Amino acid sequence: MTIFSLTEAELRQRRSLKWCTYESDVLPMWVAEMDSAVLPAVRESLDAALDRGDTGYPYGTDYADAYRASAAARWGLELAPSQVRNGGDVMNAVLCVLEATTDPGDGIVITAPVYPPFWQVTSGYRRRTVPVALTAEGRLDLDALAEAFAAPDVTAFLLCSPHNPTGTVHTAEELTAVAELCTAHGVQLVVDEIHAWLVDPATEFVPTLSVPAAQNAAVVTSAGKSWNLAAFKAGLYIVGTEAGALLRNLPPLAYGSTGHLGAIAHAAALREGQDWVDQVCAEIATNKRLLGDLLHALVPGARYQAQPGTYLAWVDCTELGLDDPYRHFLKAGRVAFSAGQNFSPDHRQWVRINLAASPSMITQGVERMAIALRRSVESPRV
Ligand SMILES: Cc1ncc(COP(=O)(O)O)c(C=O)c1O
Incomplete structure (x- = not known):
């Protein structure tokens, strides 16, 4: 069985910070909560x-x-x-x-x-x-x-x-x-x-x-x-x-x-839960490759070098030419990442993406980035 297989409808029932902070049309890929079911043990x-x-x-x-x-x-x-x-x-x-x-x-x-x-x-x-x-x-x-x-x-x-x-x-x-x-x-x-x-x-x-x-x-x-x-x-x-x-x-x-x-x-x-976390690590490794491939194809200006630790991806958006990438993806793409400036004042152009999610959620997240970028070209003040 796959661990990151809960549907978005199931996840939206949650009352936690990740799922309740933003409006219901925003895809939450920010705070470090995992989209997994509880380990049976x-x-x-x-x-x-x-x-x-x-x-x-x-x-x-x-x-x-x-x-x-x-x-x-x-x-x-x-x-x-x-x-x-x-x-x-x-x-x-x-x-x-x-x-x-x-x-x-x-x-x-x-x-x-x-x-x-x-x-x-x-x-x-x-x-x-x-x-x-x-x-x-x-x-x-x-x-x-x-x-x-x-x-x-x-x-x-x-x-x-x-x-x-x-x-x-x-x-x-x-x-x-x-x-x-x-x-x-x-x-x-x-x-x-x-x-x-x-x-x-x-x-x-x-x-x-x-x-x-x-x-x-x-x-x-x-x-x-x-x-x-x-x-x-x-x-x-x-x-x-x-x-x-x-x-x-x-x-x-x-x-x-x-x-x-x-x-x-x-x-x-x-x-x-040792076998369970081993499987989490394997699914996260797959998600990191997926994110790299999707960014390469849909948001080529985003720079991402997968690292072996955590389920978090640290993505440099400098080349996208946005004033505030976090805010732009949220407003124009309806996807919430963590804002880079919260991790250091010098990283305003970065976002952190939570990959403890299903591959379909990650795909949607990057598609929303691409949509947001098209909107910035069509209407630079979005
Ligand atoms: C590095 C690090 N330390 C601590 C925490 C939070 O741990 P706790 O809720 O036990 O304070 C997090 C949560 O994301 C974290 O990433």
Whole structure:
């Protein structure tokens, strides 16, 4: 069975952000929700909990244990129980780690373009965002990072791995170099690995904590993206073998906000959803090729280089000559992508396209881009 096979009529019944933000004639291909049905094992775990009336507070380490088992089986990463603890959602966990490891006024490095809440979590809590551009190929710019880390007030580096929105999967060499730079400059490495399972079958994901030089790092993650469980808030803190003190120094409420049903759902996904996510990755890889072919045929001015990570496509629309590609595709094509400027002020000409969708939806999306472009020629002020 195909995972991305729900019809548009079925999906339009949803009450989530992706499907309700825009008018009903707009095709939503923006926020990172997947157009998949619920993994049967997740549904069974939740049904069983509801049958028990089990809607109280979370207890125990089952979710953390399920993550450790998944990391060992999938990536050969062996973690001790003391290295993994439940948290709230992933961005809340990032906030707690940054709160514990930096002081008000400190600079926190992020690599732009990046997931918009990375800007908010580093600038909204009396810290200063220090953006360092990725290279033109979307890779980490080690020289630029070294320069940024050398500033005395820079105390943390928040990395996204795999990277949202570019889909870059960082290599062991890059992660080693970054970890060594962080250690040399006394910078806390914090890595968001929420997209870790969503990697093209031909590419290997490298968990930060499999890198010997990165044992000071803190990783935050959850099954939320890979199994489409954003409705069930539950994150994890995972620390390197030399970062145990960090878990003890987190703010007092850092551990309290895991949802009980969230922990149950995420644990079920991790334990019983590995084949399912493998199939998601295979379908996404096909969707990436489809998007490339469609853009080539229908919107040749759009530049897209498929990357192995995430289900997100990062598309450069500069050559299309539009004032604001996001707005133009929305207004003239009735298709909603994510606007590039939300990921970095320098990427106004880019859009991010969500490919966790059926091939027919992706085809419609690109056809709508082409229609929007014809309208801009016919009526330049649309
Ligand atoms: C890199 C990254 N981190 C975190 C999140 C959100 O996770 P949570 O809802 O658990 O905060 C997303 C969602 O798209 C994401 O892409």
